[in-house]
Amino acid sequence: MFSLFKKKASSYSATLSPSGKVINVKKGENLLTAALYAGIKWPYKCRVGSCGTCKCKITGGKISPEIDFSYVLNFEEMNTGYALACQTVLKTDVKVTINLKK
Amino acid sequence: MKTFYVNARYLIVPVMTIATILGIFIGNTFAWLGVILFGANTIIDTLTRGIHLRADFDDNGNSFGIKRLQYAVMYFMLPAFIFLQVILAWRLYQYTAFIPFNDFSFFGIPYQDGITGFNLIGSVLSAGLWAGLGIIYGHELSHNRKEGFLTSRLIMALSGASHFTYAHVYNHHLDLGHEDDPATAPRGRNVYTHAWLSHAGQSQYSYNLEKEKLLRQRKSFFSLSNKWILGYLYSLPSIFLFVWAGGFFGVLSLIVVWSISNFLLEALNFMGHYGLIREKGKPVEHRHSWDNDNLFTSWFFIEIGRQGDHHVRGETYFWELDDVDAPNYGIGYFSLFVLTLIPSLFRKFTQNLLDDWDRNKATSAERKIANQFSNFS
Numbered sequence: 349m350f351s352l353f354k355k356k357a358s359s360y361s362a363t364l365s366p367s368g369k370v371i372n373v374k375k376g377e378n379l380l381t382a383a384l385y386a387g388i389k390w391p392y393k394c395r396v397g398s399c400g401t402c403k404c405k406i407t408g409g410k411i412s413p414e415i416d417f418s419y420v421l422n423f424e425e426m427n428t429g430y431a432l433a434c435q436t437v438l439k440t441d442v443k444v445t446i447n448l449k450k
Numbered sequence: 451m452k453t454f455y456v457n458a459r460y461l462i463v464p465v466m467t468i469a470t471i472l473g474i475f476i477g478n479t480f481a482w483l484g485v486i487l488f489g490a491n492t493i494i495d496t497l498t499r500g501i502h503l504r505a506d507f508d509d510n511g512n513s514f515g516i517k518r519l520q521y522a523v524m525y526f527m528l529p530a531f532i533f534l535q536v537i538l539a540w541r542l543y544q545y546t547a548f549i550p551f552n553d554f555s556f557f558g559i560p561y562q563d564g565i566t567g568f569n570l571i572g573s574v575l576s577a578g579l580w581a582g583l584g585i586i587y588g589h590e591l592s593h594n595r596k597e598g599f600l601t602s603r604l605i606m607a608l609s610g611a612s613h614f615t616y617a618h619v620y621n622h623h624l625d626l627g628h629e630d631d632p633a634t635a636p637r638g639r640n641v642y643t644h645a646w647l648s649h650a651g652q653s654q655y656s657y658n659l660e661k662e663k664l665l666r667q668r669k670s671f672f673s674l675s676n677k678w679i680l681g682y683l684y685s686l687p688s689i690f691l692f693v694w695a696g697g698f699f700g701v702l703s704l705i706v707v708w709s710i711s712n713f714l715l716e717a718l719n720f721m722g723h724y725g726l727i728r729e730k731g732k733p734v735e736h737r738h739s740w741d742n743d744n745l746f747t748s749w750f751f752i753e754i755g756r757q758g759d760h761h762v763r764g765e766t767y768f769w770e771l772d773d774v775d776a777p778n779y780g781i782g783y784f785s786l787f788v789l790t791l792i793p794s795l796f797r798k799f800t801q802n803l804l805d806d807w808d809r810n811k812a813t814s815a816e817r818k819i820a821n822q823f824s825n826f827s
Contacts, residue, residue, distance in 0.1 A: 378765060393733060396593055396764035398620045415599060419620055419659060423666050434765060 360438040364388070365407065365445045373438050378414065379404070380433035390433060390446065397435035404433050409442030456506050456514035456769065459749040463583055464523055466491075467530050470580045474537045474573045477562035481541070481569040484576025494746050495784035501745040505753075505772040515769030521598070527587045528601050531580075531608050535688055535707075538577040542696030542703055545570045574703045578710030581609055585715045586751050590768055592618050603677075604684055609711040612681025617652035620659055622719075623764055627728025627738040633716075637725040637804065637823040640793035645716035656681070721786050722757045725804045725823070726777065727816045734761050736776040737811040743773060747782030755783060777807050 359374045362382070373382040380402050383390040393401040400420040406429045414435040421430050433446075466487050473483025506514050543549075544565050551564040565573070584605045591602035592615040602615045618633070625631035632651020635644045660678040661671060669675050692700035721740065728738045742755035753760075753768040758776020760766070779786055779800075789796045808820050 381765065394623050394764060395762075396619050396623045398624045414594070414596065415619070418667070419616075419663055 360409075361441045362438065363441075363443045365443060376437060378434055379411075379431075379436040379438065379444070383433065392434060395434045397432045400432065402433040403430055404436075404444050404446040405429050406431050406436075407443045407445055410439040411442060412437045412439050452506065452508075453514045453516065457516050457519055460520065460752050460769070461523065462750045463586065463752070464527060464530065467527070467534065467580050467583070470576050471530070471534050471537050472559070474534075474541055474576060475556075475561055476559065477541070477565055478569060479572070481565065482572035482576065484580050485572060488579045491746070491750065492784040492788060495744070495750070495782040498746045499744050499781045499785055502743055502773065503745055503748065505770055507770075513767070513770045515767060517767065520767070520769060521594075524587045524591055524598070525601055527584065528605050531584050531605060534577050534580060535608060535691065538573055538703065538707070539691045539695035539700070541565050541570060541573045542692065542700050546696050546699055570703075574706050575710070578707040579714070581707055582711035582714030584608060584711065585614075585718060586754050588614060589618065589754060590752060593764055594767070603681060607681060607684030608688055609715070610682070610685045610688070610708045611649070611712055611715060612684050613653045613656035613678060614715065615681075616656045616659055616677060621652065621655045623734070623761065625730075626723055626734060626761060627726050628730050630730065631723075633719040634723040635720045635725070637820075638797075639720075641713075641717055641720045641790040641796070642793075644720045645713050648716045648719055649712055653678075717787055717790055718754070718783070720790060721779070721783060725800060726807065727812065727819045729813070729815050729819070736762055736774045737807070739776055741773070741776045741778040742781070742783050742786060743778070744780075744782040747784065751783055777803065777811060779803065 357375065359372050361370050362373050362379060363370050364383075369386075369388065371382055371386040371388065373379060380390055380392055380395065384392075391401050393399040395402075397415045397417070398420065403421070403425075411431055413431065414437060415432075417430070417432055417435070418426055420432060433444075466484075469487065470484035473480040508514065544563065545567065549564045551562060553560065553562055555561070588602045588606040588611075591598040591605070599615060603612045606612045606614045622631055622633045626634050628634065629636070632648045632655065635641075635648070639647075656678045660676045664671055664673065664676060667675070672679070674680060688704065692704040694700070696703060721742065723739055726738050726740065728734065736758040739757035739761050741758050742751075743753075747755045753771045756768075756771035756773070756776075759771045759774045760768075762774070763771075789799050804820075808817055812820060
């Protein structure tokens, strides 16, 4: 019950795998913007959730998708935690796997 | 003070939309207020064509824009545009039911019961022009948040163009400057042809997008999960309202309103990327969009004219978009819109600009594609 009154975090952390780097993601900010701000060379193209270039896998924690991922991700990806970083807002601290060599 | 100035300047359309609604409500020649305002805006836009401002940030790089306020305004525009249609339908009913002319007052606002055919035409044109400006909110909300996306779809559905929201995000932003994007006008095309081709092309894209998605999800095409079908269903209340209110005249009026509003939407697409070229698969860069960012256009169209920045940073709120040295028409949307209506004049105006783009901004591969259009530009 008291969790109702718990102050919500103003930012969350995203631990990137395999590098192990931790980035700070402000509340309401998307994962890609935070990563680029932190100097991560995260692959991206459209930044509106239509190309799929910034695709990553959320392996821990909760996110809120800003748009429907099902137009870009396939059935298997949808069911195994994949997300589009440019349209991903964090709800908790998360763990993310990303292929930066793309 | 700066915060007030930055946020209040984007309230021109909401205020003028309310004025247009009031004009139709008051009746008589006030029914033409929406048309008059549109004309006055064209003059103001032309007079301020030389004033170009940058986005406003404080010393720490933070924007003065208040997100909650700007979103509240954008969400408010949905009921405002609905009310615009309801008030027009009321006038249609008055005309077809031969309501006699009488002067009344409603909470202190004087209005005339009954409407002449001439003033009904003014009401329809006013409603069409201002419904068409719904695109600026439909567009902005298509890029932000789930409830914003739905609001965008509902605003666009009021013009029978709900497919726009999906086509804009998944097609236009990905394929702009290429023939795969129906919203990009190639050199030589005029705005009238573009309006048809772009509208049909975007709807076709949205249809295919849903077809493929539902196939992947092993669902029937004819289901409520089909956003293409759902989008057109969202437009049904408008159709019912106008048929109920005006019968034949109602259908005719709705056709006029939708034609005007969709023409304005496609004119914006036309102006945003006319003649610019991008190789398929290459990154979208600032040079692939035209900026229209003089003072009045920027404020009125909530910075939709900063296309160069928007297409590279699609997730950026409109009040944070800035001048990025994209190709620039140098004039505002209202002034340019008048030029697009006369295709020969528009081609003449853009000739030097496109020549400059080919020489100074295009890659050699883009220049090669541009040469294929040399007979048309």
